[in-house]
Amino acid sequence: MGAVKKQLKPDYDWENCTLVEYGDSDTVKGISKRILIGEEDGATDFFVRYFNVQPGGNSVYEHHPWVHEVFILRGRGTVLLGDTWHDVEEGDVVFIGTDEQHQLKAAPDEYLGFLCVAARP
Amino acid sequence: MGAVKKQLKPDYDWENCTLVEYGDSDTVKGISKRILIGEEDGATDFFVRYFNVQPGGNSVYEHHPWVHEVFILRGRGTVLLGDTWHDVEEGDVVFIGTDEQHQLKAAPDEYLGFLCVAARP
Numbered sequence: 244m245g246a247v248k249k250q251l252k253p254d255y256d257w258e259n260c261t262l263v264e265y266g267d268s269d270t271v272k273g274i275s276k277r278i279l280i281g282e283e284d285g286a287t288d289f290f291v292r293y294f295n296v297q298p299g300g301n302s303v304y305e306h307h308p309w310v311h312e313v314f315i316l317r318g319r320g321t322v323l324l325g326d327t328w329h330d331v332e333e334g335d336v337v338f339i340g341t342d343e344q345h346q347l348k349a350a351p352d353e354y355l356g357f358l359c360v361a362a363r364p
Numbered sequence: 365m366g367a368v369k370k371q372l373k374p375d376y377d378w379e380n381c382t383l384v385e386y387g388d389s390d391t392v393k394g395i396s397k398r399i400l401i402g403e404e405d406g407a408t409d410f411f412v413r414y415f416n417v418q419p420g421g422n423s424v425y426e427h428h429p430w431v432h433e434v435f436i437l438r439g440r441g442t443v444l445l446g447d448t449w450h451d452v453e454e455g456d457v458v459f460i461g462t463d464e465q466h467q468l469k470a471a472p473d474e475y476l477g478f479l480c481v482a483a484r485p
Contacts, residue, residue, distance in 0.1 A: 245445040245464050250455030257457060280433045284459045289410040289481060291433050291457065312401045312412050314435075314479060324366040334371030336378060336412065338405045343366050358435060360410060360481050 246284060255295055255317060255356050265303075273300025273349070281364040290364040295356050296320065296349040304346045309362045311339035313347075317356030320349040331355075367405060376416055376438060376477050386424075394421025394470070402485040411485040416477050417441065417470040425467040430483045432460035434468075438477030441470040452476075 248258045256277065263276040273296060280291040293316070294302065304323075313322075319332040323346040324339065331337065331347075337357075339345045349355035369379045377398065384397040394417060401412040414437070415423065425444075434443075440453040444467040445460065452458065452468075458478075460466045470476035 245458065245460045245466070247443060247445070247450040247452060248457040248459075250457070252455060257455075279435075279457045280459050285461050286431065286433065286459065288431075288483065289433070291435065291481065310407065310409075312407065312410070312481070314400075314412065322368060324368070329368040331368060334373065334378075336369040336371075336400045337366065338369075338401050338407065339366045340406050345366070358479070360412065360433070362409065 244285070248279065255293065257293070260293075270305075271301065271303045273297035274302055278364055279358075286364070289360055289362050292359050292361070292364070293356065294347070294359055296347065296354065298349050298353055299351050300355075301348040302346055304344070306342050306344045308341055310341055311337070311345070312360040313337035313339065314358040315355070316358055318349060318354040320347060320353070320355035322347050365406070369400065376414065378414070381414075391426075392422065392424045394418035395423055399485055400479075407485070410481055410483055413480050413482070413485070414477065415468075415480055417468065417475065419470050419474055420472050421476075422469040423467055425465070427463050427465045429462055431462055432458070432466070433481040434458035434460065435479040436476070437479055439470060439475040441468060441474070441476035443468050
């Protein structure tokens with residue numbers, strides 16, 4: 244059955260979500276994931292995750308067969324699609340296609356927070 | 365290939381999105397849909413739509429086999445899940461399960477805007 248998960252204001256955190264911290268490495272820095280709608284909620288085909296990137300941090304530089312559907316919830320940064328960087332800020336929408344090389348970076352002086360829907364929790 | 369769609373601030377509108385206006389009837393009132401990520405963007409399995417509900421308006425009272433994964437972007441209202449109404453506001457997350465009866469209503473004095481991911485554009 245369905246459920247409501249309240250945001251734990253004033254933070255970007257939510258009730259009953261699973262937190263995943265990524266360690267820093269050559270390709271990822273200062274990022275965490277919260278699974279807002281995952282398998283435990285009853286979702287099976289696509290999942291809503293919230294990623295928080297610290298100022299100056301970045302998501303993994305990667306490509307894979309599944310797409311990403313992204314909504315920027317917080318802050319400002321840049322998104323790599325293929326070989327082109329695009330500026331993004333709160334409210335913008337990003338589609339990342341099948342096998343498209345991609346990465347998201349927060350601005351040096353600001354957080355970047357985004358929802359990312361994918362066929363992976 | 366992927367793409368960025370900028371939000372057309374200060375409105376809740378976006379570049380290159382398809383607008384669908386619903387007419388008012390016994391079961392739906394004061395609501396419109398913007399397809400933020402649809403088939404034209406390359407999406408095939410799940411789609412990101414933004415619904416804007418005017419103060420006092422409501423989405424369709426319905427149930428169906430596909431799920432909804434919802435993020436409240438704007439305002440305040442109530443969500444029906446099965447036979448129970450829940451208060452929601454900006455930042456909250458809602459999962460609507462398979463065949464679950466549901467409806468979203470804006471507060472009488474405030475807009476309700478939400479992202480809804482579904483296997484329908």
